[in-house]
Amino acid sequence: MFLPASLRSLALHSAQRLRGVRGTDHIQEVLYVELWMLHALFGQDEERLTAFYGWFRVSLVVSAVPGCGVLVFIIGSPLYQYVSKFLIVAMSFQLRIRRNRARTWTRQLLNSARAWRHSG
Template identity: 60%
Template sequence: MLLPVPHRRPGLRRALSLRQIPDDSYNPEILYVELWMLPVLFGPDGELMTALHRWFGVLLVVSAVPGCGVLIFIIGPPFYQHLTMLLIVAMSFQLRIRENRELGPDGC
C-alpha cells in the first residue's frame, strides 16, 4: 500500500509506505469503491488526494482488491476522517446515478 506525498512537484511521483506513518495517528476509516470510479473521483494524477490532505490533514491509502475494487483507508483526526468519508461516498453515489442514467432503463 502506498501513500501520496502531499507536496509533490509535477512530474515527480514518490510514495511513502504505511510503516512511515507516525505512531500517534488514529484508526483509519475504510471505504470500498469500484475500480472504475477511482480516476474519476481523484483525478488522473490524484489531485483530489493532495487537496484533501491540504484541507483536512488526512492521508488516503488506496489498496486494490483483485477482482473486486479498491479499498480506501482514511488516516487522520476522527472528525476529518468522517467528513472525508462523507465527501467520497456522496461523489461515488453521484457517479453511480450518472452511470445508471447513461445506461437507460434497459441496462444496455
C-alpha cells in the first residue's frame, strides 16, 4: 500500500523513466501493492486498468519488483490521482482484512476438528 523506504529509490528511478510518457506533466503518485493483491485489484485481464482510465482519466502503470511486490504509478491530473490512490488503498485494505479473516476461520476450524478427533 504505502511505499517502503527501501523501494523509494527504485520508484524514483522508474518515475524518471516514465517522464517521457504523454500526460506526465504532474507529479506521479506511486503505490506499493503486494503481488498476491494484483489479480484481485485489477482483474484477470487488467480490465480495471482500462476502467480507471475511463472513469478518472488516469493511467496506471504497473511495474513488478522481483521478490517484493508491485509498484503502481498513477499518471493523470492530481485530483484524480488522489481519488484513484484512495480507491486502490481502500480495496487493498479490504483484501487484507478478508485474507486475515479467512486464515483465522480456517485455523479455528482445524483446531476444532483436532479437538473433536482427540476427544472421540
